[in-house]
Amino acid sequence: MELPQLVAQFVETQNTYDSEAYKECFTETAIVHDEGKVHTGKEEIRAWIEDANDRYKSVMKPLQYDESGSNGVLTAEVSGTFPGSPIVLKFHLGLKNDLIDSLKVTG
Template sequence: MPQNQAIAFDALPGAITAYLKAHRDHDTTAQLDLFAADATVVDEGQTHTGTAAIAAWMGDASVAYTYTITPIAAERSGEEDYTVTQHLAGDFPGGTVDLRFRFSLGDDRIRHLVIEP
């Protein structure tokens, strides 16, 4: 498979589409249910490992800012590796940003997620 092959949003695996919906809806419980028990999330240079740490990160992130999310691109870069670029607009410094959400899946769960510009 070519590196970073563009795909349609409806071609994304169920775990990713469910995460994107829960993230857009600010539903941290639904988001957390999609992660493997030993998953990692890297956001703003910090690594959060395991569901307890990910839950704490989600709790902090959900109250820090108010924002809207618009998915703008989806790519597949490996057997279970996907990137979704989302446009965020809100009350955080700068007001708008395009972020890449890099997902690695395993057993229909999110095993690793990196969020970066």
């Protein structure tokens, strides 16, 4: 599957557990909604993904990507050390200046 460069980088940094490179996919003021919590700004996002990587060791296998204007939805099979693995999740991306400005993860 051909993904836009930013989305491919987002997936690659997740799958290699590179929290520093992962945070660079986001704007300075980006907001992430996941597991009922909100994480704002690059440093909070880095801390969140580092903790999630340590706990879940999750990897993404992209299944579909749709983009309309400044919004994208990545559907991916996510597997890791969490109950119910693997599961299919949707990553709702708000895009701004070739970076992710918002991310909401849904089941």
